[in-house]
Amino acid sequence: MSSLRESGVVGDSAIHRLDPRAKLVGLLAVTVIAVSSAAWPVHAACAVALLLVAAAARIGPRVIVRRARLILLPVLLVALFARTAFPPVAAKATIGTVSAVLLGATTSFPDVLHALERLKVPRLLVLIAAFMYRYLFTIVDEVQRMRAALTARGYAPRHALQVQAIGRVATALFLRTYERAERVHLAMLARGFDERMPRLHAPAFRRADALFLTALAPLLAVRVVA
Amino acid sequence: MIDARGLRFAYPNGVVGLDGVDLRVQEGERVAVLGPNGAGKTTLMLHLNALLKGTGELTVAGTSDAKALRALVGLVFQDPDDQLFMPTVREDVAFGPLNQRVPDVEARVEKALRAVRMRDFADRAPHQLSLGQKRRVAIATVLAMDPKVLVLDEPSANLDPRTRRELIETLETIDRTLLVVSHDLPLAARLCERSVLLSAGRVVADGPTLELLADEPLLAAHDLELPEGFDLTRLLRTASPRSRPAASASGP
Known part of the structure; x- marks a missing residue:
């Protein structure tokens, strides 16, 4: 059960302090873009974007590898059966997992929940x-x-x-x-519960959040062109 | 404040929880509800929030409406893991006031956490706290709703001696009508000047705590006993006479 304890936010940076909605949408977009294409330039662009996010958030490779391997090892094992399609499948799996790991390492779970709620899930x-x-x-x-x-x-x-x-x-x-x-x-x-979950305070969407999403926009361009 | 007359309740499986309970508690009183396991203590507590509804009469500050009862009476449940269900301590303490739609939620959360000395833990998740800390936060979740009556179910259960003492000290500073449901007799002696002994769903004794605890045959008849070596006379000597409204006893 040590894997359960090995979760939560690591460190602090500008990325950590972004609106959780921006991070959720941004990193989800990276995954969707990677998964929706089989072209290697798209995968490469997504990988570069994730590396930049990781660097900005100062999340080291050790944290990423330790957390990603939990999901990645079994997934890659399954992908091996795809033989010729292995490289793109493996790339998609890796990008999706690393996106999730980065979200988890920079955003607390309650914040992710708030983000989901505010995104009308x-x-x-x-x-x-x-x-x-x-x-x-x-x-x-x-x-x-x-x-x-x-x-x-x-x-x-x-x-x-x-x-x-x-x-x-x-x-x-x-x-x-x-x-x-x-x-x-x-x-x-x-304590007066009436089927609605009350919310304490809503974080405001600021310029940094818009900037973060804009910085990821070129990925979309790569996806369209490739 | 609390006025119960002939309160009866049976669980669907036929087990009798309350068998005609009469209880009156004045504003500002501190009353211990003592009794062995299965005496109906928790059943009575759930009635105070209209979470169970039996026959008979029960009013708090003159009302018996479920919503009003929940605002007037704050329940602290025995297992804090049941009471703390939000992802963070702060959100949990804010849960009640937000449901009440009061304007000063943040201030209330601060004040409640300060009252139980847990302000530094506001952004922790409940599962990161020790049992004693969880129990203090559980009390804060109710204090934040500013109830007139605070009801605690076995507040000292499973606490080590030091944590238990700290909890008692915290409770001593809380100035409200207090109902402590417990079979921890020394805790009752320390906190409450009046005790009610509940057994098989009935009030079998009601009077000053120290007198009630000195009545060994009575305690023994209802499966209660003071811890070995506990010297009640020491408490009698050191007890500071509090100036609170006199108990208006009403036995069965």
Whole structure:
């Protein structure tokens, strides 16, 4: 579960302080442009753009590699089966992953959620993502406690039939999560929840944000020409 | 302030939560609701916010409307992971005031976090906090709504001695009608001058905390006991007489 802890914002820079909407739209655009084309000049341009963003945000290659490999290794493995199409598929996968890593390393998850909400993504989806983020760590802790309890009583599965204990753990976890959801709902009602998620303050879209998006615009030109 | 008469509630599976509870609490009083597990303490607490509705009468400051009750009575739940559901501490504390649509949300959040000494943690995510810190933030989320009555469910559960003491000290500084639901008897002795003993959904005793805790046979009859070696007489000697409205007892 160390991969879960290996997340969050790294460092601070002008990029970090941009409006999360600008970063979300910009980096998503890079991914979409890369994925929508098979021409190598487009991929090269996207890679250069990401490198520039990484440099501006002072995110080192180590952070990027460490985080990207979680997704990239299995994806590249699958891409190997595409044989002749491997280079473009691999390029698309790498660009998409690195965009996501850069967004994650420069923007906190709550900020991404705000951005999604302000970009008019359906509220229910944003709400689900928010609760998932909040309770992921709680649930992981619960799983670890249950696993420790199993191990403490000598559970060490050697053949398939012994796996049923895992199934029981999954059931217990589901029930616990369900009960927690009910309690959380009560706690929300107690504080006047009326089906709308209130928002504290909205960040303003400033000149730097517009500048960031304009700087990425040449990519679009490359995509159209190539 | 709180006026409950003949409050009854049974859960859908037939378990009786409340079996005719009569309770009156004056403004400014600090009352401990004591009782063993399953006595109906939490059920009573949920009624104070109209999250459960039984038969009988329950009014707070003369009203029984659900929305008004939720603004008047602030509930602090036992597990802070249930209470803190927003991505950051600041947003969580702002959740209640934003729902109330009050104009000075930011100021309220600041004030509430300062009251529980958690101002430096405003931008943290709840999962990054210790249990004691989470519990303090949970209290802030309710304080920010400026309720007339604060109700805490087992505030000292699972805290280490030092964190527990710090929490009690924080609670002592909060000047409101306070209802502490607990089976931590020393906590009740420290915080509340009046105690109500709830057992099997009924109020079986109601009176000054120190007198109630000195009645060992009564406690034993309802599965409660003071920690071994706990010297009640020391508290009796050091207890500073607070000038609060006298308890108006109303037993079953």
